Amino acid sequence: GENVEQHPSTLSVQEGDSAVIKCTYSDSASNYFPWYKQELGKGPQLIIDIRSNVGEKKDQRIAVTLNKTAKHFSLHITETQPEDSAVYFCAAPHADQAGTALIFGKGTTLSVSS
Amino acid sequence: EPEVTQTPSHQVTQMGQEVILRCVPISNHLYFYWYRQILGQKVEFLVSFYNNEISEKSEIFDDQFSVERPDGSNFTLKIRSTKLEDSAMYFCASRRTGSNQPQHFGDGTRLSIL
Numbered sequence: 212g213e214n215v216e217q218h219p220s221t222l223s224v225q226e227g228d229s230a231v232i233k234c235t236y237s238d239s240a241s242n243y244f245p246w247y248k249q250e251l252g253k254g255p256q257l258i259i260d261i262r263s264n265v266g267e268k269k270d271q272r273i274a275v276t277l278n279k280t281a282k283h284f285s286l287h288i289t290e291t292q293p294e295d296s297a298v299y300f301c302a303a304p305h306a307d308q309a310g311t312a313l314i315f316g317k318g319t320t321l322s323v324s325s
Numbered sequence: 326e327p328e329v330t331q332t333p334s335h336q337v338t339q340m341g342q343e344v345i346l347r348c349v350p351i352s353n354h355l356y357f358y359w360y361r362q363i364l365g366q367k368v369e370f371l372v373s374f375y376n377n378e379i380s381e382k383s384e385i386f387d388d389q390f391s392v393e394r395p396d397g398s399n400f401t402l403k404i405r406s407t408k409l410e411d412s413a414m415y416f417c418a419s420r421r422t423g424s425n426q427p428q429h430f431g432d433g434t435r436l437s438i439l
Contacts, residue, residue, distance in 0.1 A: 243425035254329075254416050254430035255368060262425055300368060304425075305381065312358065312370040312381050313428060 213238040215303050217316025224291050226325045234301035234316050235283040241303045244284045245313070246275060249298045258299075259286070291323045327351040329431035331417050337437045338407055346402045346434045348417030357400045358418040358428060359392065361385070368416065374400065404436075412438045 214237040224230050236244075242263035247255035261268045261275045261284065268275050274287040288295055298320050302313040330349045338344045350357050359371040372382040374392055391403045400419075404411055414435050418428040 245427055247430075252432070254432045257427050257429065260425075260427055305370065312373050312383070313360075313368075314370065315368040317367045
């Protein structure tokens, strides 16, 4: 089955700096990779996702890159703000089927100090 | 924007008692999921549900657990005889049909077993 590894577990940056979180996956058949942001007391909120037919996707200050050969994908946040402080999870599907479960990484706690 | 809603937000139950966690998925979604998150850990898949039947389940989802869609709007998770180790946040998620559609999560129910 799928295994997702996420690094680092904690990340502290100054406001305005960039933050990068990296994930690797094991199942070469995986073709969909979402990123979730979880704030205290809330459920995971989808912030960006990427499908395997593209190598990069951007949405304002957030971007995700995918390297299918190496089986890793990364979240990039530019011009970080204090409100970006949260736990970020990457995920990959359990199997290449419609309606499939997500396997999550262990999460990265991002702290942005002003 | 449509949301997944979960009730109650916090449930306290004695060990050995039955508990039912409730979810209202987004109205035009047909795939439903339950995940759990033990404090400080990653989000773990429990079960997925489509077309009135379980489509996938994890090792965590043993005979103590069951899911049901009792009507056109609710989706429930029942734990028949709770154990201390069932204490966790339980998240419901839903998604539309189609390949690689994003899963949207509720804010969870915090289950505390005494």
